[in-house]
Amino acid sequence: MFDPIDFPKPTLVSVNGITLEVFEAGRENVGRPIVLCHGWPEHAFSWRYQIPALVSAGYHVIVPNQRGYGNSSRPTEVTDYDIEHLTGDLVALLDHYGYQNATFVGHDWGAMVVxxxxxxHPKCINKVINLSLPYQERGPIPWIAFMEQFFGGDNYFVHFNRQPGVADAVLDENTFQFLRNLYRKNVPQSEPEPGMVMINLARAEQASGMPIMSDSELAVFVKAFESTGFSGSINWYRNLDRNWQLLEAVNPIIEHPTLMIYGDRDVIPKFEKLTEFVPNADVISLDCGHWIQQEKPEQTNHAILEWLRKQTTS
Structure with missing residues (x-):
């Protein structure tokens, strides 16, 4: 297991009208930037196993806690978490380090941002590597309305939007229990319980499956969310329909060289039409669940580094 003491020390960087807490490593590799973007409810610390491997491979590694997380700014306006703000933060972060473009790696919500x-901002990216969450097709119906129609009001995306503040309060009251119960692997198959899954997890006294991290690793996440609460991070979900509107006139095709890494046991389905929207995508699947880079760190590192090596030699 990883010792949290070994994680890079943060710096606070002013970008895009806010402050981001950024963890940086491999400055000796300036000129080869790679930016790692975490998901929900995560933290830059979720990339702890990738940072040293990427530095050893010659990369300047930049890992922000994105807005709403850790010691980064947490604006109070919900619309300050829309996709224009989230991507704008990354563009400004590149500018801060003096880069015109970089390789971006995203997991879960971080993948959505990437x-x-x-x-x-296609010129800001030279290569895309995303984990767990595939490209999301913009259909004719806004995303939350679509999910409500198909999955009902208890779907947590829908619940976050239709009942603002309700889940936030439950997660805030049960931070340790929620994160302990969420970060698991090899969870037995079972019928879904009635109610909203994230609230159920927060209230469950017993955890299923096996933990994916040590107590000291989990404590990093728990301490961060006990400090911030969950509302800032959940506000990302509350902009899905706004994002759908903002993307209306945007060309939906991504031409960049792309690596998509799935977990075969992830609850997020694979996107069969991926290469229709991302024609230069390579796809890899690992035998794991949703928390890919934390469940299978060595395999994840190998997949990323091998793919990057092929891109530079082809």
């Missing part, structure tokens, strides 16, 4: 960065 996909949209490629759409909205």
């Amino acid at each position: 996909w949209n960065l490629a759409l909205l």
Whole structure:
């Protein structure tokens, strides 16, 4: 297991009208930037196993806690978490370090931001690597309305939007229990319980499956969310329909060289039409669940580094 003491020390960087807490490593490799973007409810620390491997491979590694997380700014306006703001933060972060473009790696919600960065600011990315969350097709119906129609009001995306503040309060009251119960692997198959899954997890006294991290690793996440609460991070979900509107006139095709890494046991389905929207995508699947880079760090590192090596030699 990883010792949190070994994680890079943060710096606070002013970008795009806010402050981001950024963890940086490999400055000796200036000129080869790679930016790692975490998901929900995560933290830059979720990339702890990738940072040293990337530095050893010659990369300047930049890992922000994105807005709403850790010691980064947490604006109070919900619309300050829309996709224009989230991608704008990354564009400004590149500018801060003096880079015109970089390789961007995203997991979960971080992948959503990276996909949209490629759409909205294509010149800022030279390569895309995304984990867990594939490209999301913009259909004729706004995303939350679509999910409500198909999955009902208890779907947590829908619940976050239709009942603002309700889940936030439950997660805030049960931070340790929620994160302990969420970060698991090899969870037995079972019928879904009635109610909203994230609230159920926060209230469950017993955890299923096996932990994916040590107590000291989990404590990093728990301490961060006990400090910030969950509302800032959940506000990302509350902009899905706004994002759908903002993307209306955007060309949906991503031409960048792309690596998509799936977890075969992830609840997020694979996107069969991926290469229709991302024609230069390579796809890899690992035998794991949703928390890919934390569940299978060595395999994840190998997949990323091998793919990057092929891109530079081809």
